[in-house]
Amino acid sequence: MDQPSINNIVLEVSGLKKSFGDFHILSGANLELREKENIVILGHSGTGKSVLFKCIVRLIEPDAGDINVLGENILALKDEKLTELRIKIGYVFQGGALYDSMSVRDNLEFPLKHTKGPGRSQAELNELVEEALSNVGLIKSIDKMPSELSGGMMKRIGLARTLIQKPNILLYDEPTTGLDPVTSGEISELILKVQEDYNTSSLIISHDIKCIEITANQVRVLKEGKFEAGGTLDEMKHHEDPFVNSFFK
Numbered sequence: 001m002d003q004p005s006i007n008n009i010v011l012e013v014s015g016l017k018k019s020f021g022d023f024h025i026l027s028g029a030n031l032e033l034r035e036k037e038n039i040v041i042l043g044h045s046g047t048g049k050s051v052l053f054k055c056i057v058r059l060i061e062p063d064a065g066d067i068n069v070l071g072e073n074i075l076a077l078k079d080e081k082l083t084e085l086r087i088k089i090g091y092v093f094q095g096g097a098l099y100d101s102m103s104v105r106d107n108l109e110f111p112l113k114h115t116k117g118p119g120r121s122q123a124e125l126n127e128l129v130e131e132a133l134s135n136v137g138l139i140k141s142i143d144k145m146p147s148e149l150s151g152g153m154m155k156r157i158g159l160a161r162t163l164i165q166k167p168n169i170l171l172y173d174e175p176t177t178g179l180d181p182v183t184s185g186e187i188s189e190l191i192l193k194v195q196e197d198y199n200t201s202s203l204i205i206s207h208d209i210k211c212i213e214i215t216a217n218q219v220r221v222l223k224e225g226k227f228e229a230g231g232t233l234d235e236m237k238h239h240e241d242p243f244v245n246s247f248f249k
């Protein structure tokens, strides 16, 4: 991926700390994400990558630090203001996080009906659902149930359900884990296409080298609760710290 020119910062995490009991998970993490940038986050299992995402959308409350989203301090917001800002952050969960008992169509309509926003007619809802499904190449699956979908399809539908809210920032938690290399490549290309079509910026937690090669403008390595190193994929591959370049061996 090419490097974007210097764009505005859309997400800034500073001095973020989070502990669970005696376990210090994040211990002063700093990160900046700019418009149209895709940053891949690397780190060993259990280092706090998913905790970081959950703090950003406030599914988990951090102990200290600041998180600025699109110019607003998300940690200071409450109620409606918090909901409004959260809608601008699309969280793509690892397994797609679909409701098993609902069809694909109902899964996609759900966030539109249950978050505050303009009251929409059924015709408008249909249009939004169909547009999001077309954008991930799965319009034919609109009436399927999640149990009828493959892992790759579920990830696409999970992405469509996030896109329907037209977020500015996307958080992808291991978008290609568990997929075969071909499907993983397709999902990675889809992440790029989404960035172009929707003008989003993304944080992507991934260890999949193909996904990183396709999507990353920048790579950041989380170690012992902080971002230790950062740069382009090429810089990270040749980094002097063996811990950093070990991710690429």
Ligand SMILES: Nc1ncnc2c1ncn2[C@@H]1O[C@H](COP(=O)(O)OP(=O)(O)OP(=O)(O)O)[C@@H](O)[C@H]1O
Pocket (backbone or CB within 6 Å): 020, 025, 043, 044, 045, 046, 047, 048, 049, 050, 051, 052
């Ligand atoms: N709600 C919670 N309560 C207590 N401990 C938690 C909670 N959420 C996460 N943890 C702990 O925080 C640590 C970091 O978890 P996290 O899920 O962020 O890891 P990760 O870097 O995403 O790992 P993986 O690559 O395996 O997904 C783990 O030790 C986990 O057990």
Ligand SMILES: [Mg+2]
Pocket (backbone or CB within 6 Å): 049, 050, 051, 173
């Ligand atoms: Mg995780």
